[in-house]
Amino acid sequence: MDSFQFGRRISYWRSRRRMSRQEFAYLMGKSLRWVEEVEAGRRQGDPCWSVIRLAAARLSITPERLVADVLDTECVExxxxxxxxxxxxxxxxxxxxxxxxxxxxxxxxxxxxxxxxxxxxxxxxxxxxxxxxxxxxxxxxxxxxxxxxxxxxxxxxxxxxxxxxxxxxxxxxxxxxxxxxxxxxxxxxxxxxxxNPVIKASAARHLGDAMTNHGQADAAAQFVLASAQRLQNDLLRAGPQGYSVLGMLYLKAAMAAAAAAEADERNFTTHARRVPDHLDQANEHADRLGRDDNLLWTSFGPTNVKCYRVAAHVQLSEGADAIAAAADITAPALNNLPKERRAHLLADRALGELQAGHREDAVDTLLAAEELAPEEVQCRPRTKTTVENLQLLGVEASAEGRLRLLAARCGLPR
Structure with a gap:
């Protein structure tokens, strides 16, 4: 194992144990600078076995777990x-x-x-x-x-x-x-x-998300749109934070409309035609904001609107359209978003690739998401279902090994 990989594992497990670098240095009998250099991969040469064993003991794991090829991800209990x-x-x-x-x-x-x-x-x-x-x-x-x-x-x-x-x-x-x-x-x-109207709008968009996930999509769309209408003037006066939460209300309305379409076959078209309208309304506020930002933890801006376009296509089982929408997001723009949002987009794109029959691409996309945010893939039920479906449908031999290992890390039967 090289020094960079060892440092990455030390940093991961130290953080998992909620241990500061200074505390870890004290337990190791080393200086703070030593820990900083180890975690940055600046120590020369591979770590010796005695250091690995001592570090593992201080981190309450086995040496084998510390040097494993894949970092363990502990899901919430x-x-x-x-x-x-x-x-x-x-x-x-x-x-x-x-x-x-x-x-x-x-x-x-x-x-x-x-x-x-x-x-x-x-x-x-x-x-x-x-x-x-x-x-x-x-x-x-x-x-x-x-x-x-x-x-x-x-x-x-x-x-x-x-x-x-x-x-x-x-x-x-x-x-x-x-x-x-x-x-x-x-x-x-x-x-x-x-x-505070900004906080009111922020809470409304979260409740809309919860209602949609709980099978109340049509009611969720009505609620967030009513909130947007009630609070719009105050939010526009509030400036960037107001633009961000107002835009998020319309993004949640789009997702709720897409989920309502999926759940209501008789009125599919009525619900589905509202989705692009709500996304366009969100985009107007993203343009008003004029940048990608993370005000009040919204990750709102033009790039996040594009991420939601991908998610909406996936919700409507429009896999090819989801892939095309994802391709419209540049790497620099995506890298400006928090890891959770990036991994979420990749999980959505993987589902779109599965819907479009590009199963080998879906495996690679899920692996990219796992590298960014392991818990988004290994622990989240929604994403684990995508992995399970890939297993059931099967992939070409070139991707089979990668899928089998990913399924094992997700705790799925082989």
């Missing part, structure tokens, strides 16, 4: 999803009433840093770690919203709504649409109490 569910079902979180102790609520800035850290992890494709982060966020934000006063209280409601949005987004990745729906409804309620 059911117990962690249950912990999130229990937090949502707590009396204080539901009612917004917490204890009367004299303990001070967390400052708004502290809450914001915690939320930013968790959201950054999500956009990097690290969904499993949210199972332990979200419950504390929900409880702390609820308590802050009750105990703070004035502007701090409004800010706390903003952060509570955004924390519930994160819960919804993580639940979608975990494949739990019921949990996502509960969190989405709560996010909208908290957003209304924040009195």
């Amino acid at each position: 059911e117990s962690e999803i249950d912990a999130v569910r229990r937090a949502l079902h707590r009396h204080d979180v539901i009612t917004g009433t917490t204890d009367d102790s004299s303990e001070e609520p967390l400052p708004v800035d502290t809450l914001r840093r915690s939320l930013t850290h968790a959201r950054t992890g999500f956009q990097a494709g690290h969904f499993a770690q949210l199972g332990s982060a979200i419950p504390a966020l929900l409880v702390d934000a609820t308590r802050a919203a009750q105990h703070h006063l004035g502007d701090d209280r409004l800010a706390a409601f903003e952060l509570l709504s955004l924390s519930l949005e994160l819960t919804e987004a993580a639940a979608i990745k975990w494949g739990d649409s019921e949990l996502a729906l509960i969190a989405g409804h709560r996010a909208v309620a908290a957003a209304e109490r924040s009195e």
Whole structure:
């Protein structure tokens, strides 16, 4: 194993153990500079076995696991999803009433840093770690919203709504649409109490996503469009953040319309013809924004609109059109998006390739997505279904080995 690969594995497992570089250096009996050089692959020569064994022991894994060809990806455990569910079902979180102790609520800035850290992890494709982060966020934000006063209280409601949005987004990745729906409804309620139209629109787009994934696509389209109409003037006055969340509402409307078309054969055409209209409306706001950006974790801009065009074609089983839409996205533009969004696009494109009969291309596209964000492929039920379908349909011998190994990493039977 070369020094670069060893450094990559050290960095991965140190992060998984939530260990700082300084802490790892202390445990290894080395300097911080040594750890930095190892993780950057700047140490000369292959690592010796004694270093590998000691590093593995400090990281609580076997040496063989540390030097494996493929980094393990740990998916969220059911117990962690249950912990999130229990937090949502707590009396204080539901009612917004917490204890009367004299303990001070967390400052708004502290809450914001915690939320930013968790959201950054999500956009990097690290969904499993949210199972332990979200419950504390929900409880702390609820308590802050009750105990703070004035502007701090409004800010706390903003952060509570955004924390519930994160819960919804993580639940979608975990494949739990019921949990996502509960969190989405709560996010909208908290957003209304924040009195901030940008937060209201942001919560509405997440609830629309949850409703669509829970089989309520037509209602989702109506809800997000009503939200866009109600909030549009305020959002346009709000500037770039407002343009971003308004555009996202129309993107979610497009996906909801596509899902409604798939679910309603008798009215397929009625729903389907609305999809390009909503995408064009989103594109108008992307043009107004004038760039790709990640304001309020939306990843919104012209490139994300193109990503949603791919997703909409896939939802409508228009695989060839999805492939063509994906080809319209340049590599530099795509690389400006967070890893989660890029991997999501690749997973969509792979499904489009499967629909179009390009199964070997789909395998390679999924492998590219896995390299970016392993959990998007190995852990997300939706993407695992694509892998399973590729197995059932079969691929040419040149791709069979790669597919078999990918299926094994996804925990699928061979």
